Amino acid sequence: MTxxxxxxxxxxxxxxxxxxxxxxxxxxxxxIAKYPEGKQxxxxxxxxxxxxxxxxxxxxxxxxPRAAMDHVAGILGMAPIRVYEVASFYTMFKTRPVxxxxxxxxxxxxxxxxxxxxxxxxxxxxxxxxxxxTVSADGLFSVxxxxxxxxxxxxxxxxxxxxxxxxxxGPAAQRLIEALKRGEHPRHGPQTGRQNAAPAxxxxxxxxxxxxxxxxxxxxxxxxxxxx
Amino acid sequence: MPKLTVDGIEVEVPAGTTVLQACEAAGKEIPRFCYHxxxxxxxxxxxxxxxxxxxxxxxxxxxxxxxxxMVIHTDTPGVxxxxxxxxxxxxxxxxxxxxxxxxxxxxxxxxxxVGYGFDHSRYEENKRAVKDKNLGPLIKTAMTRCIHCTxxxxxxxxxxxxxxxxxxGRGEAMEIGTYVEHALTSELSGNMIDLCPxxxxxxxxxxxxxxxxxxxxxxxIDATDAVGSNIxxxxxxxxxxxxxxxxxxxxxxxxxxxxxxFSNDGLxxxxxxxPWIREGGKLRPASWNEAFAAIAxxxxxxxxxRIAALAGDMVDVEAMAALRDLMAAxxxxxxxxxxxGARIDASRRDFYLFNTTIAGIEQADxxxxxxxxxxREAAVLNARLRKRSLAGRFPIGLVxxxxxxxxxxxxxxxxxxxxxxxxxxxxxxxxALKGASHPMVIIGQGAIARPDGAAVLAAAWTxxxxxxxxxxxxxxxxxxxMAAGRVGALDIGFLPHGGGRDxxxxxxxxxxxxxxxxxxxxxxxxPMDRLGRAFVVYQGxxxxxxxxxxxxxxxxxxxxxxxxxxxxxxxxxxxAARAVFPPGEARExxxxxxAASAALGHALPYGDIAGVRARAEALGAGRLDAPLGGGCxxxxxxxxxxxxxxxxAFAAPVTDYYRTDAIGRASPTMAACAASVxxxxxxxxx
Numbered sequence: 001m002t003x004x005x006x007x008x009x010x011x012x013x014x015x016x017x018x019x020x021x022x023x024x025x026x027x028x029x030x031x032i033a034k035y036p037e038g039k040q041x042x043x044x045x046x047x048x049x050x051x052x053x054x055x056x057x058x059x060x061x062x063x064x065p066r067a068a069m070d071h072v073a074g075i076l077g078m079a080p081i082r083v084y085e086v087a088s089f090y091t092m093f094k095t096r097p098v099x100x101x102x103x104x105x106x107x108x109x110x111x112x113x114x115x116x117x118x119x120x121x122x123x124x125x126x127x128x129x130x131x132x133x134t135v136s137a138d139g140l141f142s143v144x145x146x147x148x149x150x151x152x153x154x155x156x157x158x159x160x161x162x163x164x165x166x167x168x169x170g171p172a173a174q175r176l177i178e179a180l181k182r183g184e185h186p187r188h189g190p191q192t193g194r195q196n197a198a199p200a201x202x203x204x205x206x207x208x209x210x211x212x213x214x215x216x217x218x219x220x221x222x223x224x225x226x227x228x
Numbered sequence: 229m230p231k232l233t234v235d236g237i238e239v240e241v242p243a244g245t246t247v248l249q250a251c252e253a254a255g256k257e258i259p260r261f262c263y264h265x266x267x268x269x270x271x272x273x274x275x276x277x278x279x280x281x282x283x284x285x286x287x288x289x290x291x292x293x294x295x296x297x298m299v300i301h302t303d304t305p306g307v308x309x310x311x312x313x314x315x316x317x318x319x320x321x322x323x324x325x326x327x328x329x330x331x332x333x334x335x336x337x338x339x340x341x342v343g344y345g346f347d348h349s350r351y352e353e354n355k356r357a358v359k360d361k362n363l364g365p366l367i368k369t370a371m372t373r374c375i376h377c378t379x380x381x382x383x384x385x386x387x388x389x390x391x392x393x394x395x396x397g398r399g400e401a402m403e404i405g406t407y408v409e410h411a412l413t414s415e416l417s418g419n420m421i422d423l424c425p426x427x428x429x430x431x432x433x434x435x436x437x438x439x440x441x442x443x444x445x446x447x448x449i450d451a452t453d454a455v456g457s458n459i460x461x462x463x464x465x466x467x468x469x470x471x472x473x474x475x476x477x478x479x480x481x482x483x484x485x486x487x488x489x490f491s492n493d494g495l496x497x498x499x500x501x502x503p504w505i506r507e508g509g510k511l512r513p514a515s516w517n518e519a520f521a522a523i524a525x526x527x528x529x530x531x532x533x534r535i536a537a538l539a540g541d542m543v544d545v546e547a548m549a550a551l552r553d554l555m556a557a558x559x560x561x562x563x564x565x566x567x568x569g570a571r572i573d574a575s576r577r578d579f580y581l582f583n584t585t586i587a588g589i590e591q592a593d594x595x596x597x598x599x600x601x602x603x604r605e606a607a608v609l610n611a612r613l614r615k616r617s618l619a620g621r622f623p624i625g626l627v628x629x630x631x632x633x634x635x636x637x638x639x640x641x642x643x644x645x646x647x648x649x650x651x652x653x654x655x656x657x658x659x660a661l662k663g664a665s666h667p668m669v670i671i672g673q674g675a676i677a678r679p680d681g682a683a684v685l686a687a688a689w690t691x692x693x694x695x696x697x698x699x700x701x702x703x704x705x706x707x708x709x710m711a712a713g714r715v716g717a718l719d720i721g722f723l724p725h726g727g728g729r730d731x732x733x734x735x736x737x738x739x740x741x742x743x744x745x746x747x748x749x750x751x752x753x754x755p756m757d758r759l760g761r762a763f764v765v766y767q768g769x770x771x772x773x774x775x776x777x778x779x780x781x782x783x784x785x786x787x788x789x790x791x792x793x794x795x796x797x798x799x800x801x802x803x804a805a806r807a808v809f810p811p812g813e814a815r816e817x818x819x820x821x822x823a824a825s826a827a828l829g830h831a832l833p834y835g836d837i838a839g840v841r842a843r844a845e846a847l848g849a850g851r852l853d854a855p856l857g858g859g860c861x862x863x864x865x866x867x868x869x870x871x872x873x874x875x876x877a878f879a880a881p882v883t884d885y886y887r888t889d890a891i892g893r894a895s896p897t898m899a900a901c902a903a904s905v906x907x908x909x910x911x912x913x914x
Contacts, residue, residue, distance in 0.1 A: 007397065008396040008397030008401055008407075009359070009396070009405065009409075010408045010409070066408065079392070080407075081391055081392055081393065081396075081406065081407055082391065082394065084407040084408070085394040085395060085396055085407075088396040088397050088407070089396075089397070089398045091398075
C-alpha cells in the first residue's frame with residue numbers, strides 16, 4: 001500500500017473496551033460545548049485526539065483502537081462508521097498500534113535533499129529494522145515516513161510525540177534516539193544550536209547597528225521623491 | 229420560477245432545482261454516476277459537467293442550483309472534452325474486466341465509456357487493487373471496480389436508515405466498506421445493487437448466472453408482503469433468475485425489499501410438480517384424475533357444514549373467487565382467509581385498509597403505530613415512514629414491541645395498557661396526535677391476531693376518531709397487512725358466511741371431528757396439528773407445512789407463474805402477468821379449482837380467466853372498484869368493544885423476516901440471510 005498510516009480497513013487487535021477517564025470526560029464535554037446544539041459531531045476530531053492521548057497515558061502508545069472510536073461515536077451520538085471515516089482519513093489518527101515513541105520522518109524533497117535518508121536509517125536501526133508500520137520488539141519505537149511537515153527551513157525533520165526535532169543528520173538522530181531510550185526529554189527544535197529558523201551560520205542581515213534616522217520636524221514638508 | 233436556456237431551449241423550472249434537472253426538463257440527457265434523484269447530492273463523480281456562459285470553468289450540473297437567465301450548453305466541444313477527461317480519470321483504476329463482470333450489458337460506466345471513453349489508455353502505471361468486502365449473503369463485491377460515487381453509502385444512510393457503509397481511508401487508499409467487516413443489517417440492501425453504476429456491488433445469488441440480454445422480462449406484482457411492490461421478473465426458459473423493482477411512485481418508488489428480490493431461488497426448490505395422494509400414511513405420486521377422484525370420494529354425501537376451506541397469504545384473487553364458489557356449491561360457508569386468526573372486521577372496506585395510502589404517508593404529520601414493526605412487516609413502506617420522519621416534524625408513537633425502526637419514536641408501552649391510556653386521555657403522546665392536522669394510526673396484525681383483537685381494533689379506531697384522523701378529506705386509520713392475498717380475499721368475501729365457521733372454528737371443528745374435509749389453498753401458516761383427523765386437501769406450490777399434513781396435494785402455481793390479481797394493503801388492485809410456467813404438472817390455481825369442481829359434480833360456470841375475473845369483480849363489487857385514498861365517510865367503528873382490552877403485550881408477528889412464506893422457507897438465499905442476522909438462534913432452529 002502507498003499509505004500505511006490511514007488503512008481503510010479495521011485493525012482487529014486492541015483493547016476490548018475503552019472509556020474516558022473522569023478528567024478526560026470533563027474535558028470532552030467542554031469540547032462538545034463549543035459547538036451548537038445538534039452539531040455535537042463537530043467535536044469528533046478533538047475527542048479522537050483526546051482518546052489517543054489517554055491511550056498514551058494508559059498504555060504508553062499514542063494510537064486509536066476501535067474501542068476508542070466506538071466510545072467517541074457513542075458520546076457524540078454518531079454512527080460508528082462516521083467516526084471510522086474521520087479517523088481513517090486523517091493521518092494523525094493512528095488506527096494501528098505504534099511504539100512508545102512513534103518516529104515520523106519527513107522524506108519529502110527538502111528534507112530528503114538535506115539528508116533525511118540518514119535520519120530514516122537511524123530511526124529504522126533503533127526500531128530493530130522492523131517493517132515500517134510495526135512496532136519494535138521492545139515496544140519502544142515504530143517508524144513512519146511522512147509527507148511534508150511544513151518545517152522545510154529546518155530540514156530534515158523528525159516528529160516524535162508533540163515535538164519536531166530539526167536540523168538533524170544521522171549522528172544527531174542517533175543521539176536523540178539514545179536519549180529517548182533513556183527516558184529523557186531531549187530539547188526539541190533545531191539540534192545544531194541554531195535559534196529556531198534563523199540562518200544556520202548566524203545572522204546574515206541586520207549584522208550591524210543601523211545608522212540613526214535623521215531627525216525631521218513634524219511640520220516639515222516631505223522631501224520630493226527622486227526623479228520629480 | 230427561474231427561466232434558463234439549455235442549448236437554446238428555454239425552460240422554466242422551480243427554484244431550488246439543479247442545473248442537471250433543468251437540462252433534463254429541456255430533454256437533454258446528462259451523463260452521471262453519483263447523482264441520483266432519491267439520494268442527497270454528492271457531486272463527486274464530475275461526469276455531469278456542462279458549460280455555463282460567463283463561468284470560467286465547466287460546472288458540475290448535479291450540484292449547481294439554477295438561477296434566472298442562465299445559459300447552459302451541454303453539447304459543445306468543450307463539454308465533451310471535459311467529460312472525456314473525467315471518464316479517463318475514472319478509468320485509471322477501473323479494471324478492464326467487463327467480460328467477467330456481472331454488470332456487463334447494464335453498466336452505466338460501460339455505456340458512458342462508449343460515449344466519452346478513449347479507445348486506448350494513456351496510463352502505464354499499475355491499476356490499484358482493493359480487497360473485496362464481505363457484505364453478507366446478498367451482495368457480492370468487487371471493490372476494485374468501485375468508482376467511489378458513494379451512492380451505496382448514501383442509500384444505506386438515508387433511505388435504508390442503517391449507517392453501516394462508509395468511505396474509509398483517503399486518497400488512493402480510500403475504500404467503500406463497513407470498516408469492521410460484517411453483513412449489512414438492512415432489509416433493503418439489495419437496492420444498492422441497482423444503484424451501483426458499475427459492477428462493484430452485484431447480486432451474489434445471481435453471480436455469473438445470465439447476461440441481461442438473455443432474459444425475458446415480465447411485469448409482476450410482489451406477493452411476499454402486502455405492499456404490492458411493482459416488480460420486473462427476469463426469466464430464462466422455465467426459471468426466474470432475478471427480480472428487480474419497477475418504478476411506481478405511489479407504491480415502492482424504486483425500491484424493493486430483499487425478501488422480494490432474493491427469494492426467487494426458492495421457486496425452484498421443494499416444488500410440488502405433480503399431484504400426490506396419501507395412501508397408508510404415505511404420499512404417492514398420482515395423476516390429476518386420481519387426485520380429484522380421491523377428493524370426490526371423500527366429499528360424496530358429505531354435508532356442506534363438514535367441509536371447510538382456508539386461503540393462504542400469497543393467493544391471487546382469482547383462485548380465491550373460484551374456491552369460494554366451489555365451497556358455496558358444496559354448501560359450505562366455512563371459509564376464511566385470516567389464517568393467523570386476525571380479528572378483522574370486514575363489514576366495511578376502510579376497517580381493513582391502509583386508508584392513508586403509502587404515498588399519503590408523506591402528507592401525515594403524526595403517527596401512532598400499534599402492535600406493528602413496519603420494518604419487518606413491510607420494509608418498503610417503512611422506508612416511506614423514514615422518509616417522512618427525515619423531513620421533520622413527524623412525532624411517532626409506538627405501542628408494542630420496541631425495535632429499531634430506523635427512525636426515532638416514542639415507545640408508549642408494550643400492550644393494551646398503553647392503548648387504554650390513549651383512550652382515557654392520560655397518555656402524554658395524545659397532545660402530539662391531537663395537535664396534528666393529518667395524524668395517522670397504523671395497526672398491525674400482531675395487535676389483532678389475538679383473542680382481544682376485535683377490542684384492540686375498535687380501540688385503534690376510537691383513538692383515530694378522537695385525534696381527528698377520520699376526516700372527510702383525510703383518512704388516518706390504517707391497517708398494515710403482511711399477506712399479499714389478504715385484502716383481496718377480504719374484498720371478495722373469502723370469509724365465513726351463512727353461519728359458517730371462521731379460522732378458529734374450522735380448527736376446532738377439525739380437531740373434534742365436526743369437520744371432515746379441509747381445503748387449504750396455499751395455507752401453510754396454520755397449526756397443522758390442530759387439524760385432527762380431517763381429510764386435508766392442500767393446493768399450493770411448495771412442499772411446506774400444508775403439504776406435509778395433506779391427504780391430497782394439488783400442485784399449484786407460485787405468484788410469478790400465473791396471471792393473477794393482488795390487492796395491496798392500501799387497497800390497490802394490481803394485476804401481474806405470468807413470467808414462467810408452473811413446473812411439471814402444476815397448473816394455475818383457479819384452473820385446478822375449476823377442474824376439481826367438475827370432478828366433484830359442481831362444475832363452476834366459467835371456463836377461462838376472463839370468466840373468473842368477471843366473477844371476482846362481481847364478488848368484490850363496490851370494493852375492488854372503489855377509488856383509492858379519500859376521506860372517511862362514516863365515523864362509526866368496527867364491531868369490537870374497546871373496553872374489552874386484554875392485558876397481554878403485543879407480540880411481533882414476524883420473528884424471522886426472511887422466511888415468512890413457503891417460497892422464502894425454500895430459498896437457500898433467505899436461509900443464509902436468516903443465519904447471518906441471527907447466527908446462534910438460526911443454527912439452533914435448523
